[in-house]
Amino acid sequence: xxxxxFLIANADPMSRRRxxxxxxxxxxxxxxxxxxxxxxxxxxTDGPFALVIADVELAMPNGLQALAMARTAGxxxxxxxxxxxxxxxxxxxxxxxxxxxLLRPHPPDALLEHVERLAPRRADSxxxxxxxxxx
Numbered sequence: 560x561x562x563x564x565f566l567i568a569n570a571d572p573m574s575r576r577r578x579x580x581x582x583x584x585x586x587x588x589x590x591x592x593x594x595x596x597x598x599x600x601x602x603x604t605d606g607p608f609a610l611v612i613a614d615v616e617l618a619m620p621n622g623l624q625a626l627a628m629a630r631t632a633g634x635x636x637x638x639x640x641x642x643x644x645x646x647x648x649x650x651x652x653x654x655x656x657x658x659x660x661l662l663r664p665h666p667p668d669a670l671l672e673h674v675e676r677l678a679p680r681r682a683d684s685x686x687x688x689x690x691x692x693x694x
Contacts, residue, residue, distance in 0.1 A: 595620035
């Protein structure tokens with residue numbers, strides 16, 4: 560069985576490093592983006608991903624805007640939006656776009672709960688896996 564592939568998008572290198580270590584411990588393969596445009600590029604060229612974790616404070620497009628663009632493009636990959644604010648507008652937008660919202664700072668267990676709940680049960684998020692199953 561293959562491992563889940565995750566995409567984390569956060570402008571802060573320390574946050575990306577922390578998230579990468581946490582997801583790697585859970586057996587995941589992790590790609591990183593430092594900006595919204597890098598996130599969009601990786602979604603388009605390196606997917607599919609089992610889960611995307613994007614910060615609302617990314618440089619343009621921010622995490623919510625990137626999520627909206629992904630949905631407009633027809634991508635239904637699960638998203639977790641991280642935010643330092645419990646602003647109701649952020650909560651509403653994340654919910655409308657089908658994403659979970661995780662306030663930061665958050666304990667590692669809180670993120671792992673989202674991973675467990677949102678990542679597909681089958682670890683079929685590696686591009687070569689689908690082709691191998693069809694053969």
